[in-house]
Amino acid sequence: MLLVRVLLLLPLLLLLPLAALWQPRSQDASRLAWLRSLQHRVAWGILGWAAAWQQWRLERSTQRVGQSQQQALRWCLWGAQRPHCPLAGDTDPSTFRNCLPLTTVSQPQEEESGGQLLAPTTSQYCGEAFLQATLLGLAALKRAHPEVLAPGSSACVTPTSPWPSPLPWPVHVLGHVSSPGTRDPKALLLEVLRCPELRVLEARTAVELLDVFLVLEADGEELAKAVAAGNPGVALPSRAADLQEALQQGPRGLALRLWPKLQVVVTLDSGGQTEARAALGALWCEGLAFFSPAYAASGGVMGLNLWPEQPPGLYLLPPGAPFIELLPVKEEADSTILLDEAQEGMTYELVLTDRSTLTRCRLGEVVQVVGAYNECPVVRFVCRLGQxxxxxxxxxxxxxxxxxxxxxxxxxxxxxxxxxxxxxxxxxxxxxxxxxxxxxxxxxxxxxxxxxxxxxxxxxxxxxxxxxxxxxxxxxxxxxxxxxxxxxxxxxxxxxxxxxxxxxxxxxxxxxxxxxxxxxxxxxxxxxx
Structure with missing residues (x-):
């Protein structure tokens, strides 16, 4: 994995110093534009290669789900920190499930977590799963909407990106208007408002994007004045006038009035986002497509979205780490099944193995199987039992x-x-x-x-x-x-x-x-x- 990251970084590390050396020596705008275009093509070439590699791995793993889940279980068993772990690294899933009972969250723990079921921590599932979701999501978005990822066409209006692994190194090369990070949300919004050419609007979650538009309505006059005064940057009185006119027409369709070329809204899906996404689609973001690269729950990526052209809400449950089981909901069963045993139309609760404590944790996330991708279930997340x-x-x-x-x-x-x-x-x-x-x-x-x-x-x-x-x-x-x-x-x-x-x-x-x-x-x- 480290070698892959180095290979991804190397061409950009060579191009960026070249840009730094070239820019002071030349004031030729066409040359600078050509260099930026070259950097953009190289960055997308590298990302495309990495995404194709991840797609190939996904195809292999979803065609051999049993073997893939055995590898995920082996990863969990090798990482277990119990002093006297009763299971060996080559334990099969059936023996594993018979030896370890299902666990649920006690009521005091649930109350301390604000009514949400506690589950394994984020750090266990970062890395490969997050990178896979990001690369496959970017590739899918580019296939569905080829124009949206042109230089200077994307911007994030929240301090944190919706991409699980935000790949900070190619952000400027890919032409993002804003750079997600620890920044003031209002300053981010002000920066994005200055750019009428946006095609992709990003926010970490739908509820956070809803809050952004509510702030825009409440403080729109102040933000327009800041744009007119050039705070920050160059004064843009014409753009400020356009902002004021767009705001005066009310919330419905506001995003397209602010950014006429906007096509897609990207947010990360998780529990409790449905209402916010529906409100955005009915009012501020009317007429725009919504895309979520993944469904994240309990600190990890649970589902991958490979279909931006489809209605929102369809996710593939990948068979790699972490080790996922499915518990039938309707039958009041205490016995789980594996991914390749899922039946279309049935609803299941997700069960995740906590690698650090080697416990099988019921997440409280309920999914309905709506189809299949090779041997893996395609699901729709229905509800959270803790809610x-x-x-x-x-x-x-x-x-x-x-x-x-x-x-x-x-x-x-x-x-x-x-x-x-x-x-x-x-x-x-x-x-x-x-x-x-x-x-x-x-x-x-x-x-x-x-x-x-x-x-x-x-x-x-x-x-x-x-x-x-x-x-x-x-x-x-x-x-x-x-x-x-x-x-x-x-x-x-x-x-x-x-x-x-x-x-x-x-x-x-x-x-x-x-x-x-x-x-x-x-x-x-x-x-x-």
Whole structure:
């Protein structure tokens, strides 16, 4: 692996000093443009070669899934740090599963993690898996949209890139307008606003991109004035006027008004991003394609996206490290299967082996198999078990609640859902002698107040979605869901508080059910209706 990285770096290391020597000696713009074009072609040639190598390896591994998973298991066993590991490095998957039980997260641990299931750390799965996801994602994006990766056509508006392994060394050669790193998000946005030629807009996750557009709406006048004054860089009064005109026309289609050549929005998919992506697609990024190079969960890359031209949400579960098993959800099974045994249409929970402690950890990530790539399953991530609501054992999953909320919002004239979070009433001690219920905090666009009739529609939709919930509501064991409308920017502030109060995850999953009382109270203080 080290040799591959050296080979990738060597031609660029030779070209970049050449650019440094050439530039002071020549003021010929055409020569400089030619050199930049040459660097760009060389960089893409190297990346294309590396991506082709990764594609070849992926084809081999997905055609021999059993052998690939055996190698992944061997990698886990060799890295185990248990002093008395009972298993040898050549243990087969069947013996491995019989010897080690499945583990789940205790409730105290879950609460400490903000309601998310704890799992293996990021450092175990960096490197090869992250690099593979990045190279294959870049190659797939280039095939689907050849024009979007021209020099100066890409920009990232968040300090961290959506690419799992961001390959910092060719960023300038590939012509990125902005360089992701530890920088002020508003300064990044200001830099990107100066460039009307963008074709690709990048952000680490959809919720972070949503926050960027909310900041742009709130501070657009200030940002336009900074562009006009040349802070930073050269003054661009004409561009500033275009920005002001675009902002005055409202949120719908704003991205294309700001950057008329924009084609693709790239974000990294993870838990809790669906609502933000839907809001972006319906408003600010209307008319644009969305692409995620991978699905990241519990600190690692769980799925690869090889199909930018397909609707978002399809991922290949790769058979390499880490070692992944599938636990059937519907059958209440305690026995897992391997990737090549997955059946189309079935839903499974992902089980990941923690290499450092040699434990088989249930991630809480539920996938549905929708197809196959060679012998490997192609899946759609459905929900997270740790984000289910249950005040009387009704167990309403994340996907069921989101679908019911979407139907309810669809009945509110003019409303667009931007964000939501749920809290069980016991967390806030809000039952006050009444039956336990759900407290639902939402942020909308297009509706400033909610009537009681509109609030009741959510409860009706939940009853239609869940017979168990309907029965509990009929007998009075569960009270009606209470809907609270949040002020503009409340969820942006909430995410900042969430980041400050919890451990750093890659990527930052967005919780939809809160277990922390102080975070629930944070939202409660920002209710406007």
């Amino acid at each position: 289910a609501l249950s005040v009387r054992g009704e167990d309403i999953g994340e996907d069921v609640f989101s679908e019911a909320l979407g139907r309810a919002v669809g009945q509110w004239p003019g409303a667009k859902l931007l964000d939501h979070v749920c809290v069980e009433s016991s967390i806030l001690d809000s039952s006050e002698g009444s039956a336990p219920h759900y407290e639902v905090f939402i942020e909308l666009r297009g509706l400033r107040n909610l009537s009681e009739e509109n609030r009741d529609k959510l409860d009706h939709c939940l009853q239609e979605a869940s017979p168990r919930y309907k029965s509990l509501r009929f007998w009075g064991s569960v009270g009606p869901a209470r809907v609270h409308l949040m002020g503009r920017g409340a969820f942006r502030a909430f995410r900042a508080a969430l980041t400050a109060s919890s451990c750093s995850l890659f990527p930052p999953e967005m919780p939809r059910v809160l277990r922390h009382r102080h975070l629930a109270q944070f939202l409660q203080r920002r209710v406007v209706s």
